[in-house]
Amino acid sequence: MASAINRVGFRFTGKSRGTTKLWNTFGWIRSTQVSKNYFTYSPQVSQVLDREPKWVSADEAVQCIKSGDTVFVGGAASTPIEVLRSMADYGKQKKLKNVRVCSMHTEFESPYSEPECEGIFRPTAFFISANLRKCINEGRGDAIPLMLHDIPYLFERKLIPVDVSIITVSPPDNHGFCSLGTSVDCIRSALSHSKVIIAQVNKYMPRTFGEAIIHQSHIDFAVKHDRELPSHGDKEPTPTESAIGKHIAENLVEDGATLQMGIGAIPDATLSCLKDHKDLGIHSEMFSIGVIDLVRSGVVTNQNKKLDRGLIVSSFLVGNKKLYDFVDNNPLICMRQVSYTNNVHVISQQPKMTAINSCIEVDLTGQVVSGSIGKRLYSGYGGQVDFIRGSAEGFDGKGKPIIALGSTNPKTKDERGVPSSKIVPLIKEGATVVTTSAHVHYVVTEFGVASLFGKSLRQRAHALINIAHPEHREWLEKAAFERLKTMPCA
Template structure:
């Protein structure tokens, strides 16, 4: 079944590669779904450019790991090789990636085409100009794309920690859909980085599953470092912390300033748990204060559960070799049924705009795509279905933009996409207060939302509500 052969070692491979110069190879057909099972082979240590010169061809599909684990040096090398070889029609599939996406540059238009499963700022321009694609999808469903062969990667480009004494590396800060991609791909190219924290759960991968390894110790990308909270964000965090987060609650937080503001308001809470597709550095302080214990959970008791993280060095140092955190695949972490079983599940997510009936736009600004579905709907519904009846699905939003435009609107912008429907939504929180929309009629919803809109816009919103509903909003 396997093709066994001797690989000539590269003599310019560094100390880590030199330790692995007795190398065997086999074909991907002998791979196992279990990335923790050691195989009778070792990776070949090469330069980044060499790895792609050996593997990259026109018409292929490349999967790239994302968030803080984005293997930027490898993706830059891929771009150079694709351009130098005058290649065509290479699809690059990924979730949110950090730093500049060189393969999305205008000069790469016919060589590479990015396909985002959740967009970041580095691809928005190319998507808007028609040079890149986006797939609207719930985060929990992304692994199905690989397992069902809807997306079939030829190459997976990942970043791992150095192997331990048993040959095990870690996917570190990003597990999410990575395992689904790499067990279904033909060739794995890995950046081996001493800065990548060693994490547990579904993060482990034995070195023998990697085909080409590249030593590169570039520090991990940092995100949102040094950004101060606005008074409005701080107020929202305080409102949620004081009124909607109970002691013993399990928390999910999306990315952004408002979830960070909520975390900063929980310093007097007890026995909180974390089960979230991602978390940021604000959780670290709560762990150190003893606020986050995860002791109320029935599963993963005493453990934080997440699928990826993005933040700063303090966060990455906290993760490193820390069994208090379990990094799991996103089809488990974001599974609506799993979420519903957690005690007092409290899901806190942000959005772009909310209309007077409660429709929530989170992935686009009008027709312009901005991000993606992510885990918002997974957790909003999971919290709503909470089996203990104490779940709290929360949409949090600053009441107006920096330009003074209301984010609670009479009707959505033309082309805007609804991520959380009016039937999914429960709590909408602004710095003005809390609107509970569950079980409310349209005119009651309008009343509640106008009450938490910015005072400068309440009169115009009330008039717009009357024109739309043909009756006045009422409690």
């Protein structure tokens, strides 16, 4: 039995001595009195075990999934789309039922969320990606409101027991180590508490370090499938986005600051305006291509950081081939779980911590809507509050929590035919407030910077109206008076 276990690569699902459950492609089998001296199981996925993965096709790998299972899916640029397509086909063929599929943010299509998969798969999002919005808003999937730093605790506290994890990794090196590449986020915690691991092995996945390392001996089924990673961030910023980036760079980012940038064009536009700054650092849940030129020009040095000095710390990456080539085998890049990158106590120790995040709308009291467009669920909590609060609590008292948005939404128009204002008297019915008015310090549009911390409601309204689009200022002032029963003033 011992040699068979070693040869086919069964995975232990418990650490106790005596009878231990093992899994193979034919179902559960049971071995008795397996000695820990021969085969020591460790949930730490960088620990080297005496076993090999079983190399199979995607169709073969997914046969371990059964009705009622919980499946975790790695996401962002590392979404294992080939295996997910096979999983969707297998579920329909075998008429599986009630398979819960959990993810943080996935790219490509999501075949398991299509209407014909209702009852077979139930998508569950910790942060709603574009490919799951329709499914969740139609009631065929679930969203869990959650701060980004809390997601790993779902697995560590066994609130979501994981039967199967499906991930993407780089090919193993000479020592058998693979890399999670572009996404560590909550993946490492899910893997450590998963009964079975399926890995799509992709030669295009860059090798990154930190907590991104996983030894191949923890992989049960390895599926070779090479494909280019998804590409984002190639668009030039609009004049509005460039103006916002310039306001932030010139007024709020100091030399020696540590930066966090949320997802979107505005953070990228801000980075392009920082070429004359000095000794910046990066501590962020993600970063994109705008960082590369700042590193190469010596603007980003990370030398002033109190933690991880000299390193760019991130949890996941979204960009294009330029970014993926930059991080590949680059010891400057340290990938960590979101429970570290987004920990308020870690963030607050960084010098002049400057957090730049965007949103959907802001009301005149400073409430920030980021999770939904009215009742329509759009994204989630993400890491916005983690970094807004962490920068506000900065040990040096020089942190800058920033919410940045264009003053209008060009896709919608009001009754006058004017693009609708994103600064509003009242948030839309059902809208998800991610960052409260008590958290907000700075709000930036293309028309300037509003400083709200310590301001009364009428002072906040005045500051926000002054950075609203001129077409909306008179209307907003009247609406503020109706709401506050007093005129906005400085």
